[in-house]
Amino acid sequence: MSxxxxxxxxxxxxxxxxxxxxxxxxxxxxxxxxxxLNYWWTFGSMAMIMLVAQIVTGVLLxxxxxxxxxxxxxxxEHIMRDVEWGWLLRYAHANGASMFFVVVYVHIxxxxxxxxxxxPREILWWFGIMxxxxxxxTAFLGYVLPWGQMSFWGATVITNxxxxxxxxxxxxxxxxxxxxxVDNPTLNRFFSLHYLLPFVMCGMVFLHLWALHHRKSNNPLxxxxxxxxxxxxxxxxxxxxxxxxxxxxxxxxxVFVFYLxxxxxxxxxxxxxxxxxxxxxxxxxxxxxxFYAILRSVPDKLGGVIAMAAAILILFVLPWLxxxxxxxxxxxxxYKQLFWVFLADCVVLGWIGAMPAEGVYIxxxxxxxxxxxxxxxxxxxxxGRFEKTLPLPExxxxxxxxxxxKSKTGNIS
Amino acid sequence: MxxxxxxxxxxxxxxxxxxxxxxxxxxxxxxxxxGAVGVVWPLVQTMNPSADVLALASTEVDLSGISEGQAIxxxxxxxxxFIRHRTPGxxxxxxxxxxxDLSDPETDEVRAKDGKWLILVGVCTHLGCIPxxxxxxxxxxxxxxxxxxxxxSHYDTSGRIRKGPAPTNLxxxxxxxxxxxxxxxx
Numbered sequence: 386m387s388x389x390x391x392x393x394x395x396x397x398x399x400x401x402x403x404x405x406x407x408x409x410x411x412x413x414x415x416x417x418x419x420x421x422l423n424y425w426w427t428f429g430s431m432a433m434i435m436l437v438a439q440i441v442t443g444v445l446l447x448x449x450x451x452x453x454x455x456x457x458x459x460x461x462e463h464i465m466r467d468v469e470w471g472w473l474l475r476y477a478h479a480n481g482a483s484m485f486f487v488v489v490y491v492h493i494x495x496x497x498x499x500x501x502x503x504x505p506r507e508i509l510w511w512f513g514i515m516x517x518x519x520x521x522x523t524a525f526l527g528y529v530l531p532w533g534q535m536s537f538w539g540a541t542v543i544t545n546x547x548x549x550x551x552x553x554x555x556x557x558x559x560x561x562x563x564x565x566x567v568d569n570p571t572l573n574r575f576f577s578l579h580y581l582l583p584f585v586m587c588g589m590v591f592l593h594l595w596a597l598h599h600r601k602s603n604n605p606l607x608x609x610x611x612x613x614x615x616x617x618x619x620x621x622x623x624x625x626x627x628x629x630x631x632x633x634x635x636x637x638x639x640v641f642v643f644y645l646x647x648x649x650x651x652x653x654x655x656x657x658x659x660x661x662x663x664x665x666x667x668x669x670x671x672x673x674x675x676f677y678a679i680l681r682s683v684p685d686k687l688g689g690v691i692a693m694a695a696a697i698l699i700l701f702v703l704p705w706l707x708x709x710x711x712x713x714x715x716x717x718x719x720y721k722q723l724f725w726v727f728l729a730d731c732v733v734l735g736w737i738g739a740m741p742a743e744g745v746y747i748x749x750x751x752x753x754x755x756x757x758x759x760x761x762x763x764x765x766x767x768x769g770r771f772e773k774t775l776p777l778p779e780x781x782x783x784x785x786x787x788x789x790x791k792s793k794t795g796n797i798s
Numbered sequence: 799m800x801x802x803x804x805x806x807x808x809x810x811x812x813x814x815x816x817x818x819x820x821x822x823x824x825x826x827x828x829x830x831x832x833g834a835v836g837v838v839w840p841l842v843q844t845m846n847p848s849a850d851v852l853a854l855a856s857t858e859v860d861l862s863g864i865s866e867g868q869a870i871x872x873x874x875x876x877x878x879x880f881i882r883h884r885t886p887g888x889x890x891x892x893x894x895x896x897x898x899d900l901s902d903p904e905t906d907e908v909r910a911k912d913g914k915w916l917i918l919v920g921v922c923t924h925l926g927c928i929p930x931x932x933x934x935x936x937x938x939x940x941x942x943x944x945x946x947x948x949x950x951s952h953y954d955t956s957g958r959i960r961k962g963p964a965p966t967n968l969x970x971x972x973x974x975x976x977x978x979x980x981x982x983x984x
Contacts, residue, residue, distance in 0.1 A: 395837055538927065542948065549965075560842075565875035566818040566921075574845065596875060661871060661878050667948050677902035686965045742949055767840045 386620075387415050392438030417616035418623050419604035423782050425544040427600065428492040430627035431634045433590065435485035440583050442478040443527075450530065452576035454569045457532035458657045477638070482524050483649050484638045486672035498724055500712030501603040505705045509596035512589055514700050521588050524672065526579035532572065533654030534664050539693050540567045540575070542667060546680075549687040563612065566660060598635055601720075606784060607712025608777055615781035666741065681742045682754040692754065699761050706761050708769025716775040720768055727760045825917075854924055856984030858976070863913065869932040869973040871920055874983050878920035878931055879982070882939060884955060889913050891942065892956035901968045906956040911969055917981065918957040919925040919971050945969070 390396060390406045400406050450467050451460040464471035470589075493513070494647035496502055527542040544561050550553040563570030601610055610616055610789035642649065649671060653664045669677050679696050683689035714721040730753050737750040845879035855970040859881065864870055884892075910916045922929050924946065930936040930959045931953075939945030939952035940968035941960045947954075951962030960966040973983045 538948075542925040542927065545924075559847060560845055562847075564847045565855075565890065566877040568851075568876045569847065601904075660876060661873070661928065663946075663948060667927065681963075684963055688961055691964065701979055796846055 387411070406771060412619075413624075414618060415622040416598060416619035417601065417610065417613065419602055419610060419615060419781055420617045420797065421604050421606060422602065422623070424626075425491070425495040425604050426604075427627050427630040428488045428495060431488040431620070431631055432485065432492055434453065434560060434634070435481060436583065436590065436633045439478065439481050439485060440587075442481060443580070443583065446474055446478055447576075447580065450576075452530070452573050454532060454572055454658070455780060457530060457572060461531045461753065473642070476642045479775050480638060480641045480646060480649065481748070482527065483641070483670070483672065484634065485520065486524070487522065488634060490672070493517070494728060496603075497727075498714045499603055499605060499610040500607050500707070500709070501708065502700075502704050503712050504704065505600045506596070506603065509593060509600065510704060511701060512593040512596060515657050515699065516586060516589050516593060518697065519582055521673070523579060523582040523586070526575045526582070528670060529572065529575045530579065530636070531654060532658045534656045534658055535654040536658065537567060537658035538663055538667050539567075539669060540571065544571075546690050546693075549690040551687070565680045568660075604712060606778060606781055608718070608781065608794050612779045612782065640766065651686070659670075669737055670736065671739075674736075675734035676738075678738035679754045679757065681738070682747070682750040683727060692758075696757060703761060703765070706765045708766050709772065710769070711774045711776070711777065716777055717768075717772055718775065719772045723760070723764060723768070725756075730756050730760070802918055809965070825909040829879060833906060856982060858982045860980055861938055862979040870930055872983070874919075874971065878928055879983055880916075880918045880957075880968075882916040882918075882932075884910070884916055885917075888942065888955040892954060893957075895954065895956075899957055902939060904958060906954075906966055909956050909967070910957070915981075916955075917973050918984070920944075921969070921971040922939065922948065922964055923959065923966045923968065924949055924951050924962070929968075 388410050396406055446464065446774065449460065449464045449471065451457055461475070464475050466472075468474070484796040496510065496513070525539070525543060529536045544558055547561060548558045550557060550579055559565060561571070562568065563574060590683065604610075629758055651668065666676070676693050676696055680689045680693040683692045709717060709720070711717055714724055733749065733754045734757065737753065742750075778787070804844075813910050815957075835903050855875060857872065857879075861881065861883070864881065864883045866883050867885050869880055871878040871880055873879075889906070889910075893909075893983075895906075897903040897905065906913075920928055920932070925948060927940075927946050927948035929944035929946040929951070932939040937945045937947075941952050941954035943953040943955045943957060943960075946962070946964065947949070951964035952960050953964075953968055954960050955969075959965070971983050973981055975981050
């Protein structure tokens with residue numbers, strides 16, 4: 386059953402020339418969503434809300450910001466003190482970045498739990514990883530713009546990662562900086578790229594959704610849609626649900642914006658950048674901490690950089706490392722446990738990333754790094770071969786019927 | 799009908815035409831690729847250091863005010879250069895180290911030509927932090943030189959890496975003594 390395009394003359398005139406209305410209805414209203422989607426499936430739409438919110442606040446912030454080493458720090462203070470609602474704009478943008486990462490990380494772990502990366506959704510998954518990489522780059526570039534101490538030294542440390550590349554590393558870093566250290570040319574190009582990448586992300590989101598709508602959403606059972614009885618229309622069912630969780634997310638975001646605006650930040654970044662003095666303890670923002678911990682766990686510069694990059698890039702081959710025929714962890718009793726162990730491992734890595742690189746922290750960091758890679762390289766391929774999976778339901782529709790039947794008989798007895 | 803060319807001649811003619819087309823595609827493609835590189839090259843080069851940045855590439859420092867055991871930092875190309883007036887003890891220590899103990903083997907005689915003055919780029923070769931050890935009261939690390947607080951690299955009194963993740967010794971900039979106490983860096 387497809388919803389008809391309105392008979393309105395103007396709508397029909399446009400529709401005849403460019404079928405935007407039927408397209409919007411097909412993808413925003415009639416799109417058949419599995420009827421068993423749970424709340425974990427609403428985080429993608431939350432990520433989209435955050436992307437739009439970041440672009441809106443960011444474009445407005447850029448109207449008051451000056452990308453110059455002599456003025457950047459002061460222009461951010463000018464936004465905070467002089468610009469009407471400037472404090473709201475900046476706190477919403479800075480905390481918005483954190484909110485964006487929260488929902489995206491949940492979105493990724495949902496995909497890991499329910500096997501959403503498996504055939505036929507590998508390309509959908511790849512676009513997702515590329516979005517993560519773009520998002521990390523954008524967040525890093527944006528953090529440099531206020532030109533505080535942590536901005537400057539974060540930029541120095543991260544750009545120096547490229548100097549680990551054999552032969553061309555040194556020249557590459559000079560090219561990235563546009564000078565011999567992080568300086569005005571660096572700040573200028575970082576601002577330019579920070580403005581550019583979110584729009585690249587918009588294009589990537591389009592491809593991500595295209596792939597999604599082509600092969601349709603995965604679902605908590607991880608089985609394919611077999612008949613129209615397994616689905617329901619995207620609107621109003623999913624749109625309402627997404628609107629609800631989106632509102633809850635914005636509520637959480639604004640608790641931070643209004644009451645805890647600097648909790649996730651570093652106090653030392655309210656000190657203007659000083660190229661002659663490194664702060665005693667350099668830490669990245671929380672969303673980079675697990676990767677930072679992996680970087681520091683390897684006692685070799687190039688090795689550390691390779692390990693950190695591999696920690697994300699390994700996700701690209703996950704669909705082939707995971708040899709299990711069953712998608713959802715619901716029917717994989719051992720993977721279901723190991724998923725939580727892996728999640729805990731990532732959380733511990735995040736904690737280690739915030740600690741100084743010494744003593745017992747180094748040991749814990751190394752163990753967690755080894756486990757992180759073992760999860761992908763050893764556990765996933767072997768588990769698929771040896772794990773005894775539970776029987777899959779016949780269809781999404783049948784599993785819902787069975788469940789309601791069980792609850793009814795349960796009530797009688 | 800008799801003047802129609804035989805089947806095999808026709809196909810060989812088509813084949814010949816195919817190779818000519820292949821050649822044109824290859825030639826045009828190659829020219830297109832060259833053109834694309836020609837366009838991308840200057841675009842990529844624009845991101846290199848500009849002339850005004852390169853013009854600030856050298857700096858002169860007066861060393862007369864630095865007493866023995868003291869060190870100063872001066873700015874050169876946007877980063878600090880450490881100038882250390884080493885004590886005889888520090889020089890002896892640096893020169894006594896066997897090269898086998900070093901992960902980036904270099905003799906102190908090469909790094910500090912006249913012994914007394916050690917001039918280094920004050921940027922940790924790991925990820926670019928500024929090592930501590932110049933100011934009075936700074937930690938100097940396990941080898942009496944510098945200590946980088948970011949990821950724990952220790953440098954000796956010759957600025958050589960002894961412990962920690964840094965891959966190479968602290969870099970020696972190009973410099974020359976214009977007279978006894980005036981040095982030109984860069």
